[in-house]
Amino acid sequence: MSLVAPILDGKDYIILILFIYSSSRIPRNLVSSKFDRSFLEGKWFMGIIPLTQKRQYYRLKYPRKARPAFRIKGKYYYANELSEKGIRIAVTVTTDGYKLFYRGLRMNGLLKLNYKDNQNYIEGLIIRIDKQELILRLTKGVNFRDILNEQRYIHNKYPAYFS
Known part of the structure; x- marks a missing residue:
């Protein structure tokens, strides 16, 4: 199981903090089958998600x-x-x-x-x-x-x- 906590920091992006409790809940298509998924257990991960697009108009x-x-x-x-x-x-x-x-x-x-x-x-x-x-x-x-x-x-x- 994982907990996702978005934290708003500024107007241009969101910082996403993720803690993985159990690797069995991670979808198989997100992690390579050769990779040992148990390695991810008990780890914190952070990512930045941009809120703005570079393009002004939809293409x-x-x-x-x-x-x-x-x-x-x-x-x-x-x-x-x-x-x-x-x-x-x-x-x-x-x-x-x-x-x-x-x-x-x-x-x-x-x-x-x-x-x-x-x-x-x-x-x-x-x-x-x-x-x-x-x-x-x-x-x-x-x-x-x-x-x-x-x-x-x-x-x-x-x-x-x-x-």
């Missing part, structure tokens, strides 16, 4: 088959990740070439989401070009409700993706 990652289409001047690109103020768009070097895109380029177009074929007009600025992705900071983006609907759609249609 939704898409499975390959469910990526939303982003249309720019009649050409379609697909989003790998989406948030309220950012998007990662997949580009292929062979067909698009990096000369078409450069850091600081303003882009706008229609993003067709999966949930109820919802379309959003988005615009933004390329802030980074990675291997085969453009990262845009959106000045006009998708609202949080649409992102939650997309997450629900992916969770229902591709349940194994979140597990």
